[in-house]
Amino acid sequence: MSLFFPDENGSPNQTVITEFILLGFGNLCVLRIPTFVIFLVFYIVTLTGNIMITVVVLTDHSLHNPMYFFLGNLSFLEIWYTTSVVPKMLKTFLTAHEAISFSACLLQFYTFGSLAVSECFLLAVMSYDRYIAICHPLHYANSMSFRVCLKLATGSWIGGFLSPVVTILMVSVLPFCASNEIDHFFCDLAPVVKLACGDTWKVRIPAFLIASLVSFSPFLLTVLSYYKIISTILKIPSAKSKQKAFSTCSSHLIVVTVFYGTLMVVYGVPTTTWCPNLSKVFSVLYTVGTPMVNPIIYSLRNKDVKNALKKLLNRYPVLPRE
Numbered sequence: 274m275s276l277f278f279p280d281e282n283g284s285p286n287q288t289v290i291t292e293f294i295l296l297g298f299g300n301l302c303v304l305r306i307p308t309f310v311i312f313l314v315f316y317i318v319t320l321t322g323n324i325m326i327t328v329v330v331l332t333d334h335s336l337h338n339p340m341y342f343f344l345g346n347l348s349f350l351e352i353w354y355t356t357s358v359v360p361k362m363l364k365t366f367l368t369a370h371e372a373i374s375f376s377a378c379l380l381q382f383y384t385f386g387s388l389a390v391s392e393c394f395l396l397a398v399m400s401y402d403r404y405i406a407i408c409h410p411l412h413y414a415n416s417m418s419f420r421v422c423l424k425l426a427t428g429s430w431i432g433g434f435l436s437p438v439v440t441i442l443m444v445s446v447l448p449f450c451a452s453n454e455i456d457h458f459f460c461d462l463a464p465v466v467k468l469a470c471g472d473t474w475k476v477r478i479p480a481f482l483i484a485s486l487v488s489f490s491p492f493l494l495t496v497l498s499y500y501k502i503i504s505t506i507l508k509i510p511s512a513k514s515k516q517k518a519f520s521t522c523s524s525h526l527i528v529v530t531v532f533y534g535t536l537m538v539v540y541g542v543p544t545t546t547w548c549p550n551l552s553k554v555f556s557v558l559y560t561v562g563t564p565m566v567n568p569i570i571y572s573l574r575n576k577d578v579k580n581a582l583k584k585l586l587n588r589y590p591v592l593p594r595e
Contacts, residue, residue: 331345
């Protein structure tokens with residue numbers, strides 16, 4: 274919806290956007306319902322997997338250590354990370370044009386952006402935890418005490434939720450033109466700013482610098498940590514010890530690769546210039562795919578998590594036993 278206000282000459286050529294229309298995957302036509310069902314199943318699997326990991330980390334005493342403390346934080350984050358986008362996306366499959374108010378659009382962008390940055394920080398903290406465990410095992414207990422872990426986790430959450438504030442304030446005061454159709458399935462920065470009138474570089478450049486800082490810094494720390502980890506593992510003489518050391522960080526390494534790989538494809542490759550729909554498909558990878566894959570990776574590749582899940586299911590069976 275647009276409200277028209279007359280300019281100083283009395284012509285109604287100035288507009289105030291009060292809501293946006295999310296076009297989503299509007300060209301799916303007959304595939305709308307099947308696609309809705311598929312993504313609904315993905316969403317349910319994502320919630321179930323991450324809730325189960327969060328619960329086992331909280332309830333199983335064998336998982337009360339720094340590595341699983343951060344894993345619990347990550348799984349809890351993924352629940353809200355995907356929830357900030359997927360429910361609205363599901364509605365776009367059922368309606369040709371899904372409306373979202375201007376304030377709700379900004380809130381969605383802020384929530385999703387905050388959680389994405391928090392995940393970057395948490396993944397960096399988890400890699401640092403593995404670095405201390407493998408490269409400095411004798412100092413692990415002191416370096417990664419509960420107090421230190423709590424500070425690192427809290428810092429990740431606070432840093433994530435503070436980082437998009439400046440960008441949100443700049444976007445909120447942008448003048449928008451008559452068009453209010455967002456060619457995406459959620460309120461991401463690029464498609465929203467694209468609808469603004471006039472010169473938007475005053476928003477794009479600071480937003481790019483902030484996004485680069487809060488994403489590249491933890492990525493660099495993660496890469497550096499794994500460089501040190503791999504270098505240390507290669508120096509271990511025993512093949513069995515090498516395998517054991519690598520198994521403690523292999524799941525996290527896969528998660529980091531999937532998360533940053535999808536982000537780089539979406540924001541690093543200019544797909545929107547030649548195929549806008551392809552950009553949406555890639556966006557699905559990190560908004561839906563990554564949160565769903567993470568619990569699967571940790572539950573399949575980590576014996577401690579698998580054992581804890583088995584104990585939880587035995588304690589609270591899904592189906593009643595005869």
